[in-house]
Amino acid sequence: MASKASEIPVALDYRECKKKLHITSRRGEVMDVCSTFNEKYICCNVHVLKTVSNCPFDCSYCFLQNYLTNTAMQVIGDTKAIMQEVLERTQKEPGRLFRVGTWELGDSLALENMTKSASELIIAFAKLPNAILELKTKSDVVEPLLSLEHNGKTVVSWSLNPESVIRREEHKTASLVKRLAAMAKVYRAGYLIGLHFDPMIYFEGFEKDYEDLVIRIFQVITPERVAWISIGSLRFNPEMKKTIENNFPKTMLTAAEMVLGDDHKMRYVKPLRVLMYRNLYKALVKAGAKDCNIYLCMERWDMWEKIFGFYPDSYEHLDYLMAKNLYERFPGIARSL
Amino acid sequence: MSYVKTDSEQLLLDDLQIEHSKYCFIREGISENNYLSSLERSLNTLGLLEPLVVHSDTRGEIHLVDGFKRAVLLKRNGARHCRVKVLSSETPLDYILNLLFLSQSHRISFSFVSRASFVNLCLDLGLENKQIINQFLPLLGFEGHETIMRNCAKVIKLPKLVLEFCDKKRLSMKQCVHLTHFSDELLTIVFSWKDILNLTVSLIEELLEGLETILRRESLDLYVLLKELGVDDLLMASISPQVKTEKLRRKIKIKKYPVLSRVNEKIEKTKNEMNLPCHVLLYRDQSIENHKLDFKIHIKKIEDLETALEKLQQTKTSVEKILEAL
Numbered sequence A: 001m002a003s004k005a006s007e008i009p010v011a012l013d014y015r016e017c018k019k020k021l022h023i024t025s026r027r028g029e030v031m032d033v034c035s036t037f038n039e040k041y042i043c044c045n046v047h048v049l050k051t052v053s054n055c056p057f058d059c060s061y062c063f064l065q066n067y068l069t070n071t072a073m074q075v076i077g078d079t080k081a082i083m084q085e086v087l088e089r090t091q092k093e094p095g096r097l098f099r100v101g102t103w104e105l106g107d108s109l110a111l112e113n114m115t116k117s118a119s120e121l122i123i124a125f126a127k128l129p130n131a132i133l134e135l136k137t138k139s140d141v142v143e144p145l146l147s148l149e150h151n152g153k154t155v156v157s158w159s160l161n162p163e164s165v166i167r168r169e170e171h172k173t174a175s176l177v178k179r180l181a182a183m184a185k186v187y188r189a190g191y192l193i194g195l196h197f198d199p200m201i202y203f204e205g206f207e208k209d210y211e212d213l214v215i216r217i218f219q220v221i222t223p224e225r226v227a228w229i230s231i232g233s234l235r236f237n238p239e240m241k242k243t244i245e246n247n248f249p250k251t252m253l254t255a256a257e258m259v260l261g262d263d264h265k266m267r268y269v270k271p272l273r274v275l276m277y278r279n280l281y282k283a284l285v286k287a288g289a290k291d292c293n294i295y296l297c298m299e300r301w302d303m304w305e306k307i308f309g310f311y312p313d314s315y316e317h318l319d320y321l322m323a324k325n326l327y328e329r330f331p332g333i334a335r336s337l
Numbered sequence B: 001m002s003y004v005k006t007d008s009e010q011l012l013l014d015d016l017q018i019e020h021s022k023y024c025f026i027r028e029g030i031s032e033n034n035y036l037s038s039l040e041r042s043l044n045t046l047g048l049l050e051p052l053v054v055h056s057d058t059r060g061e062i063h064l065v066d067g068f069k070r071a072v073l074l075k076r077n078g079a080r081h082c083r084v085k086v087l088s089s090e091t092p093l094d095y096i097l098n099l100l101f102l103s104q105s106h107r108i109s110f111s112f113v114s115r116a117s118f119v120n121l122c123l124d125l126g127l128e129n130k131q132i133i134n135q136f137l138p139l140l141g142f143e144g145h146e147t148i149m150r151n152c153a154k155v156i157k158l159p160k161l162v163l164e165f166c167d168k169k170r171l172s173m174k175q176c177v178h179l180t181h182f183s184d185e186l187l188t189i190v191f192s193w194k195d196i197l198n199l200t201v202s203l204i205e206e207l208l209e210g211l212e213t214i215l216r217r218e219s220l221d222l223y224v225l226l227k228e229l230g231v232d233d234l235l236m237a238s239i240s241p242q243v244k245t246e247k248l249r250r251k252i253k254i255k256k257y258p259v260l261s262r263v264n265e266k267i268e269k270t271k272n273e274m275n276l277p278c279h280v281l282l283y284r285d286q287s288i289e290n291h292k293l294d295f296k297i298h299i300k301k302i303e304d305l306e307t308a309l310e311k312l313q314q315t316k317t318s319v320e321k322i323l324e325a326l
Helices: A079-092 A117-125 A163-169 A176-188 A206-220 A238-247 A270-286 A301-308 A315-329 B034-046 B068-076 B093-103 B112-124 B129-139 B146-155 B160-168 B173-179 B184-192 B201-218 B222-229 B231-236 B241-256 B258-273 B302-313 B316-325
Strands: A021-024 A031-033 A047-049 A073-076 A098-101 A131-137 A154-159 A192-200 A226-233 A258-260 A266-268 A294-296 B009-012 B052-056 B062-066 B081-087 B280-284 B293-297
Touching (some): A031 A079, A047 A079, A079 A098, A079 A117, A154 A176, A163 A176, A176 A192, A192 A206, A192 A270, A206 A270, A226 A270, A226 A315, A266 A270, A270 A301, A270 B258, A294 A301, B034 B068, B052 B093, B062 B068, B062 B081, B062 B093, B068 B081, B093 B112, B093 B129, B112 B129, B112 B160, B112 B173, B146 B173, B160 B173, B173 B201, B184 B201, B184 B222, B201 B241, B222 B231, B222 B241, B231 B241, B241 B258, B258 B316, B293 B302, B293 B316
Parallel strands (some): A021 A073, A047 A098, A131 A154
Antiparallel strands (some): A258 A266, B009 B081, B052 B062
């Protein structure tokens, strides 16, 4: 059903709200930088369009569980107004490449069969000279995208975990098999692909499962068309621990060895994170993805050094490195500049 | 319409539900204190000046509403009858509860647990949620919301020992609700240590969190874990409660953070090998999140600086080793 923004009741029951979709109009600015920004952790400085709020999926680690004040599931249907804002913002810095995602508060594609809003954004971004759209999903909803004129300006990304983690923690999302099948279709339709191994989950035998995951991904796509790969581990604010345990009594996520970071988030202790990242990075290198803009999401500089042997000086520097990599590997991205 | 039957009448105390009155909102014995002895003296010298208030229900049972302490003292002192004001069976429940609140507001408002007990009494007696939310929650200083009622209902199910502690220490709603996340078995064990160890509220929470995390992670039985940690021996050891507490905390911490503990142990070993003079202090982040070391040098005379610099020159390898571990 479609609702005017003013008609949407303030909903509090997080799960109940996942059953009803409201199409709203734009209220205030929707373009922002990723809200996980913190000076002690290196951020990739991606921009976000807050066009989706809440999500039909039910991941046990999802921060939306205690983040949203109004948990009503909403998608802004007013693409024209959104694009006007994006255009104004990107025109102010014509020499900069903006990466813009729609996944900040929900899944970019889960509701696409009903809303078609991602499709409208793809067509609009195709004409923008200095911006790329990123649609990040745990779904397999890609059919509406396949015949669109995307002009190589949209990266369709998947948040990925081994099947065992998907079954245990990523409830109601598409299975790995389905995600990979959808990825193959999008790949054949000429889109750039994004891979997000985030949040990585620590468990007994994680090494092999993540290695297998990488192998399976590169059985359906080639590294040459992977725009970027992010790596990050489970993190949540301490207040969320009990929320997770209440909503998912069987989850073992919160029983892991975790410490509080300077950004007030719980993370696996550093030696475990190093193990996980090193193992995954090694698998990615082995699969030929070394040059695919691999970055750590919200990690400290010393973690970068431990994994990659270097670290960006700042988030602006990482932003620059990512843009440079994209220009070099995909000259078409800069074609209209 | 008056719901009070007569001005006052005599009632056989044995016919009156006192401890088992359905309006007894918190079931605790009366404790001997100055107030009680003063009340007893007054009853013995002046008698019962104000009648007790009772409610005669539809089944003919008579439940005490106001005057619990006086009723107990009268009975204890051998009285057989007392004067009462009787609320008829038609008296609306919220009127009675309002009266109960007014007569015991001091006790009811004492802590979150006592307020929750009152809310629970309202629920048990069948008062509608809407009435509790609109009428009684604001009276109790709560926001009129269903969540508060749910929290009260959860908290009141805590083991008796825990409830008594929460009441006595006047723990907040948030603190009490937090305790409801732990099993009764674990709560009962940890709270039974409160007289043997030096336990503050935050320490209790730390022990509960630690034990619960280990139990879940390792799918262990609580008693197996306690045995593994050597808790019984520690509790019986001839050492001060403070030392016992610190030892127990440490044991649980090591078990909860095995990887971190190993790294920290390694770092501490290296640090000790550095043999730093006592006026040179080395600080680091115990969670090993921050990759840095801070040295602090206390200088009272110039020689202090010289010895510090000389010693620091020799610590390069150790510093490198520690940084590598961070």
